[in-house]
Amino acid sequence: MPRSTRRRPALAHPATEEIDLLDVLHALSDPTRMTIVRVLRSEPERACGTFPVDVAPSTLSHHFKVLRESGLITQREEANRRFSALRTVDLERRFPGLLDTVLAAHAQSHAHAQSHTGADPGAEGDAQA
Amino acid sequence: MPRSTRRRPALAHPATEEIDLLDVLHALSDPTRMTIVRVLRSEPERACGTFPVDVAPSTLSHHFKVLRESGLITQREEANRRFSALRTVDLERRFPGLLDTVLAAHAQSHAHAQSHTGADPGAEGDAQA
DNA sequence: TACGATGTTCGACGAACTACGAAGTTGGTT
């Protein structure tokens, strides 16, 4: 008999004060993970399998682990699904303005020669970086 | 006889519009390189060998190459010295506020339980990250 | 000319990273 209601080892998240900047920057420097973070910024939470990225489930699982251990996201289990959410409040507290600035930079980075069209897909439509 | 005054291959730098955010984030995610960038923020330029980092010359050279190719720094040759400088203007244009925010975050990241001492070395004194 | 100082380039090596498939776990459904 299990000794508690949670069967899984319980997901490890760093405390807010323990979030390391270099870990965060490294986590964000991967295209797949950047896509995940961008999608997560426009939604409160989302199940792992529903992200517009094109990698195998096991690979995706790895990326979520990196994001979680860097402190960028939280993961919550519900039934056999795992929902991820950005730690916006914690991140804002730890590194004020960082997330906004980086994501704005990424958005601009992808506004090629079409800045006048005003067609910002905003995390929708464009998978990967 | 050399066909021009520059004997070396001439250093390659990405154009401002070509600076890639993920490359920048990756470049900044290394402790040694972050130290270099921090030092460079408080000075207009500096010779390679004068940075407070503890790695072999060849390793340092590698890090400078990564920083240069990511678009974070420029390098200028003078005699047998190579001076590096942050591309603050270009970076501000490409990714407004990014450098300031990241460096502020890093400074905060290292203000442990001593924020009241006012002893912020500010790129001086603490080698590495 | 010879030497020393400053940096770079060239392998090399181990560690870390990204990726995948196979197998396992958990929970809902038939």
Next chain:
DNA sequence: AACCAACTTCGTAGTTCGTCGAACATCGTA
């Protein structure tokens, strides 16, 4: 119970990364 769906963990292949030492290039100087 059998099955499917959603993920994770494990093992592994291939690549990239950070590091170093050895050798090389350039410039100023003894």
